[in-house]
Amino acid sequence: MSGVAVQQAGFFDKPAMKAVVAVVILVATVALIGGGFVFLRDVRTAGLLTALVALVVGVGGIWALFYSFNVLADLFPPAIRDKILPYVFVFPAVAALGFYIVWPAVNTIGLSFMDRFGNEFIGLENYRFIFTNEAFLIVLRNTFVWVLLAPTVATALGLLVAVIVDRFSPLTEKILKSLIFLPMAISFVGASVIWRFVYAYQPAGGPQIGVLNAIHTALGNDPVAWLTIRPWNNFLLIFIMIWLQTGFAMVILSAAVKGVPKDLLDAARIDGAGEVRSFFNVTVPYIQGTILTVLTTIVFLVLKIFDVAYVMTSGQFGTNIIALRMYQEAFVQRNFGRGSALAVILFVVVIPLLVRNVRGMRKSGD
Amino acid sequence: MSDATLKKAIVKPSGVAGENRTRALIAGIPARLFILAIIVIWTVPTVGLLVSSFRTPQAIANTGWWNGLARFTEWSQWTLANYERVLFADQMANAFFNSLLITIPSTVIPITIAAFAAYAIAWMVFPGRKIVFVIIVGLLIVPLQMALIPVLRVYTRHDINGTYLGMWLAHTGFGLPLATYMLYGYISSIPKSILESAHADGATPWMMFTRLVLPLSIPAIASFSIFQFLWVWNDLLVALVFFGTRRPIVTTRLAELVGSRGQTWHVLTAGAFVTMVVPLIIFFSLQRYFVRGMMAGSVKG
Structure with missing residues (x-):
């Protein structure tokens, strides 16, 4: 464990170097996910290429995202890093739960008092x-x-x-x-x-x-x-x-x-x-x-x-x-x-x- | 003589024990008949489906599949053409491919996100961790139906409806509460001393997570993966709402076949079996993890 830590510290010794690497990784990740997002949204036939892109973006993207944020957090001294990192780790889960369950559930309750298009309030009708x-x-x-x-x-x-x-x-x-x-x-x-x-x-x-x-x-x-x-x-x-x-x-x-x-x-x-x-x-x-x-x-x-x-x-x-x-x-x-x-x-x-x-x-x- | 019978023999005079044994045997007959009936009802329908899927359309329409089995050696009734037809003419092969394409990321993405979150909630100190966890446990119970309409409206507005991406993200969101809850239970039970000594050796949180926590959590990850994989593979509702039927996946395709050709049993039986192959392979090869995953997953919302 400690051997590895020393090795990594040696390689990315200078903070400036670390920052550049972190930003490059983050940009690459965002580009990968964003590009994949657009590609997958527009392509609607399931060829082998789509499948491949899909698997790389879907499976690799999420790991790359966590990794790049981790590298970014590593720029800070350990005390601060340990304060930031929990949020980095929890954020995707909280965001997904918020968008896919909490917000829609609240919204559904609201919609249940609306007309068929969700435009007009009709009470308990x-x-x-x-x-x-x-x-x-x-x-x-x-x-x-x-x-x-x-x-x-x-x-x-x-x-x-x-x-x-x-x-x-x-x-x-x-x-x-x-x-x-x-x-x-x-x-x-x-x-x-x-x-x-x-x-x-x-x-x-x-x-x-x-x-x-x-x-x-x-x-x-x-x-x-x-x-x-x-x-x-x-x-x-x-x-x-x-x-x-x-x-x-x-x-x-x-x-x-x-x-x-x-x-x-x-x-x-x-x-x-x-x-x-x-x-x-x-x-x-x-x-x-x-x-x-x-x-x-x-x-x-x-x-x-x-x-x-x-x-x-x-x-x-x-x-x-x-x-x-x-x-x-x-x-x-x-x-x-x-x-x-x-x-x-x-x-x-x-x-x-x-x-x-x-x-x-x-x-x-x- | 086993321990139990020995104990009984000591406790009771032998005459009574013998009488008891006869009584137990007689009492056992209804019990055995009951089990027999249950086994028959629980297996025969599936066997009938499997047998029929290999019979020619004429054979299926004219005689019951049990007649086919009784006259097994009438070779002219058996065929593989139903599978050829359902796989290619009826697009089941394509559906199979699409189902895999939806299911694999829909399993890997939520389990990754959940593992990070579970680790943070279990072992990292930050304000709000308890609230986050309580909310996740509450969300376990929210029925899927509560989420569908608003998410669909957003999907339609942003043209994500009918895409693989939309399906992965939806299954990720809907699978997350259970994934996080399960992995939290497992990850939080890792002995503190292991993590502390790693920390003392200078391991960063990232290293502790990827080299220590993840490898140690493999059993929980395996159980949940199987559950989520099967849940997504077998899902009809999310697919109908967010993916539509223009591109087939196994469940929507099979449901469509039932709707459009409800009496063409050679198509339906073969089609149903194609959708069942993957779950059955998983069931027979990974039964222990399968059972564990199903048990843990039974609370999914």
């Missing part, structure tokens, strides 16, 4: 419309059912699987868990295509190539266009979310289940509690904190995910949810006011979670 319009009430109802069902079922299934496979041999347990966890790797769009295929429908007489209708017709029923059956089609969409999230719940809860002291379980058994009772009286209370975390995490995810409804039904047949409707209002109908109001509703629902997060962190001493 967007909210009044959302909470009285019949189509929107169905959207709110569906979202409520999603939030109620997907997290609880996924968590319950995940917990059951975790507890049961815990008894199997470690290898079996590992394989089974991998299979259930696998959907976590798949995009929501990909998963939706998988399940569209399961729910596929042909009019009676045609070959049923979807698994669900194949089973249904094999039992002597007529084929059903599942995705159009209101309101039950909502459950078919929600099930996809459960399919995707059970693995998540299982992995977290499995770790928690393994942490339940054996003594407690043995004691319950000696007291004559069966498997089921010791599960409910010992395991569940012991890991209830983890269960709550898993539940809130999935609630939070379910609120924001629009992909499943978008791909399965585009929100038709009474299956729309807030996240999808927000996308449609804001980016298809270009009604920024109403879209913002829907975003704000999502945000308001997760505020308790935000408060809990910040409080929990304060408590942990940081």
Whole structure:
């Protein structure tokens, strides 16, 4: 460490030399990023050259920027440098967060009180419309059912699987868990295509190539266009979310289940509690904190995910949810006011979670 | 005899233990059936997709994929043409390339920025560091939807909409709270003595960061990289809003195929599988980091 420091000090000994080098590096970096910015903004075809420039500017640029500012800060005596440097290190993060989250969030709240173009103040009109319009009430109802069902079922299934496979041999347990966890790797769009295929429908007489209708017709029923059956089609969409999230719940809860002291379980058994009772009286209370975390995490995810409804039904047949409707209002109908109001509703629902997060962190001493 | 059974045998008279074992076995049957059902439901749909993607359009339309599997040796039903079609005629190859081009910088840039910030917050003394951290934790929870409209308006005004640059920066901004939070947790737990002795040896903050903190943080960086890579790769919303569909990426292309040709299953199954290849490779090759990243990333806003 010290050897290197001496070496560097020797090379850039004179402050004037250092200053020149620092300025040259900074100018080169700014030119690289600026030039790359203009180049990438104007070129809109993805050739190999673009890709190369893109990777150099995107990946190299950010490092060069930090480096050149560091060289600049090094011009000052260490005491002053150490005062400047933290801001150099933190600034890009703060700037990006400010521009991409904090400012837009505040702006969105403002827009939610404006008309569709974001020009005229219309008070609570967007909210009044959302909470009285019949189509929107169905959207709110569906979202409520999603939030109620997907997290609880996924968590319950995940917990059951975790507890049961815990008894199997470690290898079996590992394989089974991998299979259930696998959907976590798949995009929501990909998963939706998988399940569209399961729910596929042909009019009676045609070959049923979807698994669900194949089973249904094999039992002597007529084929059903599942995705159009209101309101039950909502459950078919929600099930996809459960399919995707059970693995998540299982992995977290499995770790928690393994942490339940054996003594407690043995004691319950000696007291004559069966498997089921010791599960409910010992395991569940012991890991209830983890269960709550898993539940809130999935609630939070379910609120924001629009992909499943978008791909399965585009929100038709009474299956729309807030996240999808927000996308449609804001980016298809270009009604920024109403879209913002829907975003704000999502945000308001997760505020308790935000408060809990910040409080929990304060408590942990940081 | 394992420790656990030994303990049970001591605790309980053998007759009761034997009876218990029989009871456990009977009680175990519903549990096993349950697991079996779950495994079937969790794997069969994906298998059906994969099998179908290799069947000819006629075969897919006329018989269920399970029939195809049952009559596996009817070779005429199997084909690779679906992939050829979806990759080239339906632009999936192009989409794949574009997705990589968006995903790689969208992973490297936020993790770099976050690592610097996390290091500063954890180990450098400056007024406001606690406030910065509290704000970042709060931002973890802000739904993406809150940011889309204003950012899009700025993008449109400055003609950044539909560019790679716009996508990288957007994913950087949206990924930063989680990246910083995760890396902070890891970097702040590096033993103080290591950093102090480096400081005593005359290391500058830059050297401590690049030669000490970064190498030590590789596990956290790996976990987050995998999470962010998959998140961006699988993202549909940010891509639809800021990139549009004129140039395809895997998710927007697949969603478009569903919209325009929702019943052409030979295209959809092969297309879906193309979008899933990269995540599946990562899943099977880096499972430990994958699970860790997914767990840590579950709070992303």
